[in-house]
Amino acid sequence: MKGSLQGLAASLLIALSGFMLSFIHPSLDALAISIIFGMLVGNILKETEVLQKGINLSIGIFLPIGIALYGSQLQLSDVEPIKILYIFLTFISVFTLMYVFTRIFGCRNNTSLLIATGMSVCGASAIAIVSPLIEADREETSISLIVITIVGLIGMMFYPIAGFYLHYSAGQYALLTGATLPMLGQVKVASMNFSEEILPISLKYKLIRMSFLVFIITVVIVLSGIKRKRFYAPWFVIVFICLAFLVNVFDLSSFTRYLAPVSSFSLCTALASIGLSVDFDSITERGFSPLVSTFVVFSIIYTTFYILFTMI
Secondary structure, X not given: OXXXXXXXXXXXXXXXXXXXXXXXXXXXXXXXXXHHHHHHHHHHHOOOHHXXXXXXXXXXXXXXXXXXXXXXXXXXXXXXXXXHHHHHHHHHHHHHHHHHHHHHOOOOHHHHHHHHHHHHOOHHHHHHHHHHHXXXXXXXXXXXXXXXXXXXXXXXXXXXXXXXXXXXXXXXXXXXXXXXOOOHHHHHXXXXXXXXXXXHHHHHHHHHHHHOHHHHHHHHHHHHOOOOOOOOOOHHHHHHHHHHHHHHHOOOHHHHHHHHHHHHHHHHHHHHHHHHHOOOHHHXXXXXXXXXXXXXXXXXXXXXXXXXXXXO
């Protein structure tokens, strides 16, 4: 019980720090700060085994709540159907290319599945959900989290610069960030650094990607080779979809605005816990092939978008 409380308290404290810092400036994203702080604290302390029960408890409680409630933010009333098609095609392309390239570069099957899932859907949250379903070990999970965090941060810093010098329109840039950056926080920061006006659009595109998580769960279980007697979708994915349906059919704005901060803080706590579990040594022990292969695919995806933007 003591270990559980210590790990839970550490996660909550880091999440609270990230949540409070996000009010200082819009570019300080609570989700990004929480996972980075968690990684730093976890690798500075080293002796995190005593916190592991509490960390697992925190992930088990706050990650499902955060993702489930985020469905209330997914409003598609002003999203063109063609844009949803573009996002879905990008989602399929990213997952397929990431999985194939990381396997070619010699990554383990589970590591490839986790990286492909994180890059194509919703970053660390997707990895945390899928990891136990395919029975990935801590090393495989750590490598995947480190890789998508590094590549996503590079994209987050590069996108606004490239968007400015390449003269992307607001619609093009929103689609690029929402459809390709792995983590929600990275989408927010990259969008605000280009133009705060496109932030709501970028987030809607990103939330559409998050709804594809239900497809990914089926695919990764099949590709992992895990034999299951029955397939099931996690309850929070079902709640996410139900809330998304309700907010697009009924006017629930007076209710959903209270869910946004609860969802955000829950995800901050879950990501802080995930960060505490990450082992930096794992990526040096396994080599840099996961990072290199992921960056190669990320560059291919970005180049493809650039070519399409110049053609349209």
